[in-house]
Every structure is written in C-alpha cells, then in structure tokens.
C-alpha cells in the first residue's frame with residue numbers, strides 16, 4: 001500500500017511509480033538536457049519545504065517535481081529555485 005504524504009517526493013511514496021514515471025522518463029532524455037545530481041537535489045529540497053508539493057507533484061503546475069527538477073530547462077512556477085540556479 002502506498003503512503004499518503006503531501007510533502008513527500010514520489011520516490012518516498014512508491015518505488016514502482018518512481019521507477020515507472022521518473023526513472024523511465026529521465027532515461028529517455030538526452031543526458032545534456034539533465035542537471036547534475038546536486039542541482040536536482042538542491043531544487044527538490046526546496047520543493048520539500050513548499051506548500052505546493054503534494055505527493056510528488058507540484059500543485060502550481062501539475063508536474064512531477066522530480067522530473068522537472070532534473071531538467072536544465074525546468075523552472076519552478078514561483079521561481080523558488082532561483083537561489084540554486086547557477
């Protein structure tokens with residue numbers, strides 16, 4: 001049974017869904033389009049403190065934050081990631 005947690009990422013809620021949606025989704029993208037692991041982790045730490053995070057998705061845009069945070073072109077709709085964008 002999956003946990004319900006509004007401030008959790010998908011990887012914290014369901015290993016199966018994380019593999020199917022996030023890992024498979026990212027594996028289909030060119031590596032040059034992806035952020036470093038540290039950049040993605042920095043963005044996700046901001047999401048985990050955000051009131052818009054709901055079970056791995058962003059209520060502001062509907063995306064899976066783990067996908068968006070891993071993309072160089074990914075942006076937070078409220079520009080909360082700007083402090084970690086270098």
Ligand code: SF4
Pocket residue numbers: 046047050051052053057058059060061065075076077078079080081
């Ligand atoms: S993408 Fe931005 S608005 Fe959405 S959960 Fe993350 S920090 Fe919050």
